[in-house]
Amino acid sequence: MAKxxxxxxxxxxxxxxxxxxxxxxxxxxxxxQEPIPFKAGQFMELTVPQLGExxxxxxxxxxxxxxxxxxxxxxxxxxxxxHQMKAGQLVGLRGPFGKGYPxxxxxxxxxLVVGGxxxxxxxxxxxxxxxxxIDKFKRxxxxxxxxxxxELCFQxxxxxxxxxxxxxxxxxxxxxAPGWTGKVGLVTTLLDDLDLDLKSCYVVSCGPDVMLxxxxxxxxxxxxxPEQIYLSMNxxxxxxxxxxxxxxxxxxxLCKDGPDMNYADVMDxxxxxx
Amino acid sequence: xxxxxxxxxxFELFLEKIVGDGVxxxxxxxxxxxxxxxxxxxxxxxxxxLGKARALETSKAFFFTPRTKVAEYPSSSAQEITxxxxxxxxxxxxxxxxxxxxxxxxxxxxxxPFYQARRKNSxxxxxxxxxxxxxxxxxxxxxxxxxxxxxxxxxxxxxxxILVEVGTKKGDALVAEHSGLFxxxxxTLLQQREAKRKATVQRVKKIxxxxxxxxxxxxxxxxYLDSPAWKKQGLAYxxxxxxxxxxxxxxCRCFLLFDQxxxxxxxxxxxxxxxxxxxxxRMAGKLTPKPRLLDRFQNRFSCKFDYFVDNYEAIACxxxxxxxxxxxxxxxxxxxxxxxxxxxxxxA
Numbered sequence: 001m002a003k004x005x006x007x008x009x010x011x012x013x014x015x016x017x018x019x020x021x022x023x024x025x026x027x028x029x030x031x032x033q034e035p036i037p038f039k040a041g042q043f044m045e046l047t048v049p050q051l052g053e054x055x056x057x058x059x060x061x062x063x064x065x066x067x068x069x070x071x072x073x074x075x076x077x078x079x080x081x082x083h084q085m086k087a088g089q090l091v092g093l094r095g096p097f098g099k100g101y102p103x104x105x106x107x108x109x110x111x112l113v114v115g116g117x118x119x120x121x122x123x124x125x126x127x128x129x130x131x132x133x134i135d136k137f138k139r140x141x142x143x144x145x146x147x148x149x150x151e152l153c154f155q156x157x158x159x160x161x162x163x164x165x166x167x168x169x170x171x172x173x174x175x176x177a178p179g180w181t182g183k184v185g186l187v188t189t190l191l192d193d194l195d196l197d198l199k200s201c202y203v204v205s206c207g208p209d210v211m212l213x214x215x216x217x218x219x220x221x222x223x224x225x226p227e228q229i230y231l232s233m234n235x236x237x238x239x240x241x242x243x244x245x246x247x248x249x250x251x252x253x254l255c256k257d258g259p260d261m262n263y264a265d266v267m268d269x270x271x272x273x274x
Numbered sequence: 275x276x277x278x279x280x281x282x283x284x285f286e287l288f289l290e291k292i293v294g295d296g297v298x299x300x301x302x303x304x305x306x307x308x309x310x311x312x313x314x315x316x317x318x319x320x321x322x323x324l325g326k327a328r329a330l331e332t333s334k335a336f337f338f339t340p341r342t343k344v345a346e347y348p349s350s351s352a353q354e355i356t357x358x359x360x361x362x363x364x365x366x367x368x369x370x371x372x373x374x375x376x377x378x379x380x381x382x383x384x385x386x387p388f389y390q391a392r393r394k395n396s397x398x399x400x401x402x403x404x405x406x407x408x409x410x411x412x413x414x415x416x417x418x419x420x421x422x423x424x425x426x427x428x429x430x431x432x433x434x435x436i437l438v439e440v441g442t443k444k445g446d447a448l449v450a451e452h453s454g455l456f457x458x459x460x461x462t463l464l465q466q467r468e469a470k471r472k473a474t475v476q477r478v479k480k481i482x483x484x485x486x487x488x489x490x491x492x493x494x495x496x497x498y499l500d501s502p503a504w505k506k507q508g509l510a511y512x513x514x515x516x517x518x519x520x521x522x523x524x525x526c527r528c529f530l531l532f533d534q535x536x537x538x539x540x541x542x543x544x545x546x547x548x549x550x551x552x553x554x555x556r557m558a559g560k561l562t563p564k565p566r567l568l569d570r571f572q573n574r575f576s577c578k579f580d581y582f583v584d585n586y587e588a589i590a591c592x593x594x595x596x597x598x599x600x601x602x603x604x605x606x607x608x609x610x611x612x613x614x615x616x617x618x619x620x621x622a
Contacts, residue, residue, distance in 0.1 A: 005352075005385075006344065006345065006352035006353075007384060007386070007387075008344040008345050008531060008542060008544065009344070009345040009347070009349075009352035009353075010347055012347075012350075033350075047533070049347065049348065049540055050534070050535040050539075050540040052531075052532070052533040053531065053533065054558065075558045075559040076557075076558030076559060077558075078558070079558060090348065092347055092348070208561070209563070234557060234561070235555075235557065235563065236555065236556065236557045236558075238529070238530050238531050239529070239531060239544075241384040241386075242382070243379055243380060243384075243527065244528055244529045244530065244544075244547070245529075245547070245577075246528070246554065246555070248573075248577070248581065249563075250576075250581065251581040251584040251585055270500050270569075270572070271563055272563075274561065274562060274564075274565065
């Protein structure tokens, strides 16, 4: 008899390395017993043993499933405990869940990637996917913002990304800070004078709900259609398999139908951004 | 499908065989006339009540239990999933309908193995509803107070005779095994059953006449649930977010995976959850997409009458009325729907 799959059972994974991205954000490099293949945008349920689990989207390249990276902001019970953990300790993993970004749809188009704070984590996985086949895309344009310079994650990679043939990157912080010589203003200010062909461009955005809301409004304002906008949405997924109900956005289950939703599909949902 | 007849004495003999081969849960009536599900042993079969109305206990609890251990870790592989052989006798059409709805949730493209194991190891013997409660409204959800399919066996009581309709191969095998206890039902009995069924349908319709509601509800729920006019009715104001309605609802299926330390390892349980609770929606950092009670109240209606229709082609309400009985704020789902449907006729 075929063994019945238990979708709630976490498989063990070892923390290989912990990288401090910012004072509140760490990247955990994980190795599971079996490599877990995933697509950019799909998420994992990560278990802190004996405490519980929470949903996170890997920030690493789907082309390297044997070394999965998950970048986590310290902000609640599970993440507090995770931030105390060290290399060599064990966590649990379930997944991947969700559909992931519709990358093939972006072939031949310009892709605008808009991130806020730790929201750049899932987008980094997407960026690696896009960079892996950069010739397939007309251009990859990255707009990233955080409250203050210390909260920008993956800074060590910005220079490399910005210099890639076919890619560009723009970074801003919300308010002036000592020693910061870059742009100042909300990430929406980077969307003012876009040097992009708005008709054949897709946008992917990830960040806190309030940022997603204003990024979306801005994008619509500068001329994008709802169908061109993909949002990595936030809910507290529990089961990951479309049953427990926690992640519903209108008729959709973010865990199965998302978590990256086309804005046209969800724009009429009351209280979409809380 | 074929309909057989038997009498009370022989039917209890039949139940004896069932008890000998697993666990039997059946309806019993208490001194106040309330119907309950109880686990019955061999010497308790005379207490079985057939017919009457749906039990107080929610039907989902047999298959989607309030707490299910779903994993133990760390462990190199998931534990084996087993379920006790069980017969549930006395679900009414509403209870069966609820199971059919939960089947779609728990056994769709990704199967919940715990629910599936319990379903596979169970026999469902339904009964016609003959004395609906004042809170019953199955007819207003487009259903009937007697089941037409989906049961293994269905019981109707007519003039002291017990009619047993066979609904599945499993049910057929069960009666065939004990064929000495059954005979073919004659036409008169079937006609009597028909007349009784019609009378119950009329009775449920009569109970609900004052609400003036009728299927479908999706369009009105979509259009008016969020409207200021509906909110002005104040129907949600007496909700105290206790979660009673969702716990007794046979189709509410929200749950939470909850980890607990057990010695040197951990246990993960699936526990019922309630979309009325603020904590149900709360994310890390205390962010929430549904900060107001009204947002959560509306979610329950949208879930049942709008999202379920899109996702599973069924209204997730069977009209069992348990939520009306359970609500300490006296919120009546029929009244809520009635106000929504009225708005379509005369938008405020």
